[in-house]
Amino acid sequence: MRPFREKEWLFSLLLSSLLLWLLCLGNSPLRDWDEGTVAQVAREIWRASFGSLHWLYPTLSGEPYHNKPPLMHLLIAWSYSLGGVNELTTRLPAAVLTALGVPLLYLVGGLLFNDSLSALFAALVYLTTLPVVRHGRLAMLDGTSITFFLLLLFCLLKSRQQKPWALGVGFCLGLITLTKGMLVLLLGGIAGLFILVSSQFAVFSNIYLWTGILLGIAPAIAWYVAQWQYYGSNFLQINLQAQTFDRIAQAVEGNTGAPWYYLLELLKYAFPWLLFWPEGFYLAYKKRYSLWGSLVLVGTTVYFVAISLITTKLPWYVMPLYPFLALAIGEKFSQIWQQKAFNSRVWAIFIVIMAIAGLGGIVYFTLAQEEPVLIVMSIVLTISMAVVAWLIYKCDRIFIPVLFSGMYLVLLLLMSSQSWIWELNEAFPVKPVAELIRNHVSPGAKIYTSFAYSRPSLNFYCDCQVIPATMPILQQMWANNDYLLLDKSRLKNLNLPMSKVLGSSEDFSLIAP
Incomplete structure (x- = not known):
């Protein structure tokens, strides 16, 4: 394609992706689990003064938050400062960054393939893949991490002609780390193995690469060191052990599945593109000595095997596979179009x-x-x-x-x-219940509920801690003069003398102490 045509396609892909990712972005409540948690952490950063260092040591309901580094939470807090606290501003940073992955994949494809048509088809596949769009619109970390990884690949490939581009590789590794933590080990490993398999050994002698890694990783290392010095071993046990490496051998929070769990996820949500992937992957194998072929083979096999072997299974773990699938399908479509x-x-x-x-x-x-x-x-x-x-x-x-x-x-x-x-239909709507709580309870209070599990989105909307509890604990909390949120059957079964029902919503009653 001619250069000006490439610019036109790039601009068109950018506009198309932004439209799809931003359309009616704030028309639905926040989802459990990640959205409610991310939003709560971001709001606490937004509320705190800059001098408090809350941006460096984030909290969740006033307690130290050790799950993930705070880059996305900081971006959302900044979004709150511009547009207030709502669903749109909560989802906006992740949606924009994920949408940028579409034109980025087009640029990566342009450096991988011999023609721009394959790059265009790959970007269009990525643009129209349901999980990429849906999860990318949520206030989650995965879409942003993929965009940073695509930027890493672009800088890596661009450095083959212009060495200073290798600086960007290190900065992207740092951004991935500050977004999704130790996922950088897997994505960085894929990038390194791709360099080896494609025989790009000259990259390792590029001084810009190592300078970029040193400068790019430094802020992430500094953040981890700061957390360790401030919180001690407790941070290491939660962030690195419980929330990272324990997921390899244990089912964290009961999220587990069979080794073919992610194959089923692809079968459920990756159509129609999964239909064309086997021939695209076979084509990559036949052209395994090409840049695109080696990247597709390395990225697909290494990442898919890794997440399949990890004991903890969550649907969005599969998302980094989609750029590799899109590249394989893009080349297959280009072959069909030309032949x-x-x-x-x-x-x-x-x-x-x-x-x-x-x-x-x-x-x-x-x-x-x-x-x-x-x-x-x-x-x-x-x-x-x-x-x-x-x-x-x-x-x-x-x-x-x-x-x-x-x-x-x-x-x-x-x-x-x-x-x-559609997950919002799995339990009661949180916003009416949250409004009931806000009307009668001061922010930050603890409320004990008969509902089976905690809902971070409810905590966010009511600005309180709604804690699930068993019948004996609910009885004890009532004796301690705590607020209770009870469904009708539990309200009848509990003996609550002198209780006062402040109001009801969605089959729940708020009981005053």
Whole structure:
């Protein structure tokens, strides 16, 4: 492609990704678990004075927060200072940074492939992958970490022609560390192994690389040292042991699964792109001596094996795989487009299944009287997948832009609805209950509830600590003159003389001491 065309594509990808990631970003409440926790930590940083060093030693409900370094929390606190505390400002920093990963992947692909078409297709696959968009819009750390990793790869590849670009590698390692902690060991290891496998040994003799690593990692090391000096061994036990290395051999907080857990996650959410990935991965194997082939093989196998062996299983751990999948599929699509010939009726069968699923969505959302936008989304999915299936059956390469367009429209409609965070339906809505608490309880108070587990989003919205407790503990807390939040059945079973019901919401009653 001509240079000005590359700039046009880059700008178009930037606008398309920002639209998709920012559309109706604040239209849904914060989700448990990460969003509520991240928002609470960020708000406590925002409330504290700069001289208090709260930005350096963050807290959660007044207690030291040792889970992750505070880069994202600081960005959200800054967002609060500009636009107030709400869902939009909470999600904005992570959404913008994750959206930047789309044009970044295009730039990385441009340095990996012999043609820009493969880079464009790879970026479009990444743009229209449901988990990338959905998790990237949440106030979480994973999308931002991937963007920093893509920037690292760009600097690494760019340094082959201009050595000073290697400085950026070290700074990106530092940013990953300050965002997601020890994930840097896995992503940094992938980058290092890619250098070895692709025989780019000259990179290791580049003085800019080691200077960048020294300067980039220094702030992260300084943060860890500061925490250790301030909190002592308690910080090391929680951050490095309980929240990092224990996840390898133990199921932290009960989050576990079979070794094929992440394969099922891909099967559930990575369609339709997973359909084209096997041939893309095989193509990478055939071209394993090329830059893109070696990166796809190293990144996919090392990362997938690593997260599969880790005992703790969480759905968003799979996200760093998607750039590698996108690169493999992008090259496969480029090959199809240039050769103008392919024969894979299996693709058409699975695309037809997606069209049928769209029909099922039309019926379901119509009968359930859900949001009209979901009905429109299902109609678009059905029509676009039917057209794609017909084009694949006719061996017409035009199925590629039709598929991209259809998936982008489907995701736009989903993100404009209030159903893109479907986990909110797993438990009671927190905002009405939080409003009940705020109306009667002072901020920072402790409230004991009969609900089965803690909900960080509820803590954030009510600005109190809502602590789950068993029946005997609830009885004891009542004797200690604490507030109780009880469902109807527990309220009947507990003997609470002289109790006063301050109000009720979502089947819960707030009981005054």
